[in-house]
Amino acid sequence: MALIFVTGNDHKFLEAKALAFLFGIEIVQEKTGYTEIQSDSLEEIVRRGVREVSSKLGAACFVEDAGLFVHRLGGFPGPYSKYVFLTIGNAGILRLLEGVNDRRAEFRSVVGYCEPGGDPVLFVGVCPGKISTEARGDKGFGFDPIFEPEGGGGKTFAEMDVGEKNKFSHRGRALRAFMEWFKGREIREI
């Protein structure tokens, strides 16, 4: 039975699909919207959202929310990464860090799975790295062109194909944890 990924973001779906394939899981995209609350905590946003949407659909499903947290900027843009990307963009983040030596940042991803009426189960993935001094690459989306993951040989996410990005990425890590759990559960239920 196919697993439902509720997301309006085709890039995210593509990343998840590539990974799910390795686990022998089939996933389908569902673009139904759900309430995202304002919170400093991705976990809280995901918990509320997946509970709502699994009830609305009357089906088990998962959602994912992610953010870029820049140390020197107090965690900004954090849970509001999408809005910040759509307004000030990569150029804005680079500008805020002009002349700044401490360029440490991390991407965080939270995957939430829920069955209707049940309690959400959450999986967290973190990818440490740093903000590059200029945007590079045209793959991926959002802040990918300015983020160099640790262990990525200085490449930005936007310079990696989906498979390579998934090895390092916050979302890859959270999704792998989720899929391992999900497979184990399926097996126990046979």
Add this chain to the structure above:
Amino acid sequence: MALIFVTGNDHKFLEAKALAFLFGIEIVQEKTGYTEIQSDSLEEIVRRGVREVSSKLGAACFVEDAGLFVHRLGGFPGPYSKYVFLTIGNAGILRLLEGVNDRRAEFRSVVGYCEPGGDPVLFVGVCPGKISTEARGDKGFGFDPIFEPEGGGGKTFAEMDVGEKNKFSHRGRALRAFMEWFKGREIREI
């Protein structure tokens, strides 16, 4: 009967109280939290919030949400002004506008009033102005030190006392519209 203003922000309460006094309305502060959704629309955030909190309290009440919208930054920081203030602050906004001539910005405020089980009534106030080239003044809160309202003689909000700020401000405008409506309604109901 005192009117309940649901806000955790003491500065906002002070501004509302000063204005309510002029209308002969007594207001009290209630710090109960409520859900703020992620949305580009302050109206939507307020509508959902005030409906929830009036049900929770079982009493008529009002809430207020505001944001600073900078033209050149695509409306950033907008509905996420509080988070952006707490992370990159005034210095961050000034940095994003370094060397930028178009410094137009506006503060927007939405006041929402709701009775339990009823439909929210909204009042909007806008204050056009511009972002100063440096922070000035120590009154008010948030982005007040970098915002010069139109007609304010080049002063920032943080260089004005509460009474003067209320004359120009987005919040003053929205609150006045609300209080006029509220008084008119009281009179009709006698």
